[in-house]
Amino acid sequence: MDKNLNKNDDLIIAGRSFQSRLLIGTGKYNNFEETRAAIDSSESNIVTMAIRRINLGQSPDEPSLLEFLPPKEFTYLPNTAGCFSSDEAVRTLRLARELLDGHNLVKLEVLGDPDTLFPNVVETINAAKILVKDGFDVMVYTSDDPIIAKQLEDIGCCAIMPLASLIGSGMGILNPWNLEIIIDKSNVPVIVDAGVGTASDASIAMELGCDGVLMNTAIALADNPILMASAMKKAIESGREAFLAGRMNKKLYSASPSSPVEGLIK
Amino acid sequence: MRININGNIQEFKGKKITAEELITKLNLNGKRFAIEKNGEIISKNYLNGIYFNDGDKIEIIGAVGGG
Numbered sequence: 001m002d003k004n005l006n007k008n009d010d011l012i013i014a015g016r017s018f019q020s021r022l023l024i025g026t027g028k029y030n031n032f033e034e035t036r037a038a039i040d041s042s043e044s045n046i047v048t049m050a051i052r053r054i055n056l057g058q059s060p061d062e063p064s065l066l067e068f069l070p071p072k073e074f075t076y077l078p079n080t081a082g083c084f085s086s087d088e089a090v091r092t093l094r095l096a097r098e099l100l101d102g103h104n105l106v107k108l109e110v111l112g113d114p115d116t117l118f119p120n121v122v123e124t125i126n127a128a129k130i131l132v133k134d135g136f137d138v139m140v141y142t143s144d145d146p147i148i149a150k151q152l153e154d155i156g157c158c159a160i161m162p163l164a165s166l167i168g169s170g171m172g173i174l175n176p177w178n179l180e181i182i183i184d185k186s187n188v189p190v191i192v193d194a195g196v197g198t199a200s201d202a203s204i205a206m207e208l209g210c211d212g213v214l215m216n217t218a219i220a221l222a223d224n225p226i227l228m229a230s231a232m233k234k235a236i237e238s239g240r241e242a243f244l245a246g247r248m249n250k251k252l253y254s255a256s257p258s259s260p261v262e263g264l265i266k
Numbered sequence: 267m268r269i270n271i272n273g274n275i276q277e278f279k280g281k282k283i284t285a286e287e288l289i290t291k292l293n294l295n296g297k298r299f300a301i302e303k304n305g306e307i308i309s310k311n312y313l314n315g316i317y318f319n320d321g322d323k324i325e326i327i328g329a330v331g332g333g
Contacts, residue, residue, distance in 0.1 A: 024332025025332060028331070029331060035331060049329045049330065050329070050331065050333075051329060052327060053298050053325065054297070054326045054328040056274075056326070059293070064297065064298065064329070065329050065331055066298050066329055068283040081332050081333065095325075095327050096329075098309065099298060099300035099327065099329060100311070112330070122301040130286075193319025216322070216332075217333065
């Protein structure tokens with residue numbers, strides 16, 4: 001880890017370079033204008049999106065998400081949200097690649113339970129093997145199990161994205177120790193994906209040494225999404241700087257005064 | 267002729283319809299989408315010359331907001 005703050009500190013994923021370490025989703029906003037305003041406020045470079053059947057009843061001039069987020073300005077990260085098998089996920093991402101003119105950077109998630117949206121890691125691993133072999137750069141959503149994370153890296157995934165807590169829960173980082181193990185063992189970027197609720201959660205993730213944070217609901221469902229997007233940007237940056245700066249050691253049982261102990265007025 | 271498009275059965279006159287005709291009928295000209303015919307992706311570059319016949323199952327997808 002290069003801790004020289006004067007040097008470029010871009011996030012590198014599969015050979016692509018990004019200034020922002022905040023990745024954001026485009027779901028749950030009230031409209032495309034709000035989506036765009038929140039993304040602008042976050043200064044994110046990478047935006048996730050879902051792949052769905054096109055609405056055939058729409059009028060010809062109805063705007064689409066991609067028109068509000070032109071590919072010249074953003075890096076797209078199509079996802080497999082809603083897929084419960086490796087077959088569905090692979091099919092979805094092959095369609096996404098066709099839709100996006102050969103774009104191969106994708107977010108793989110294969111869910112295991114409709115209530116908790118916990119990932120099915122067996123199906124995730126199966127899909128990752130197929131997609132990597134097929135030329136995709138796979139950023140993979142997974143549990144915070146360090147063994148599975150390592151297996152996904154060994155398959156060739158370009159970023160490991162463990163959950164902080166359940167998707168859309170806003171419960172924050174429930175197991176920082178597992179995240180630290182994953183970060184310590186990983187040779188590819190580790191990006192917390194899911195569970196962040198507010199700015200301090202994002203800062204904690206970055207202070208732990210995560211390379212980035214992916215979030216959607218924490219911004220989209222804030223009372224003021226545009227202001228929260230700005231707060232998240234600052235939280236990511238401050239957490240990153242604190243990580244690079246290297247925090248002091250905790251002293252559980254001994255206080256240490258900040259002021260001199262000599263020259264006290266008696 | 268009946269074709270299943272995105273899970274809905276649609277009726278068309280004749281025995282086949284070209285991809286170009288179908289896209290025009292569905293108001294998709296100028297839109298970004300990808301098409302799958304009976305489970306196989308059809309590249310945008312090869313849409314010309316593709317026909318859809320009775321019983322075909324077609325998926326037409328796009329990008330929507332998601333996390």
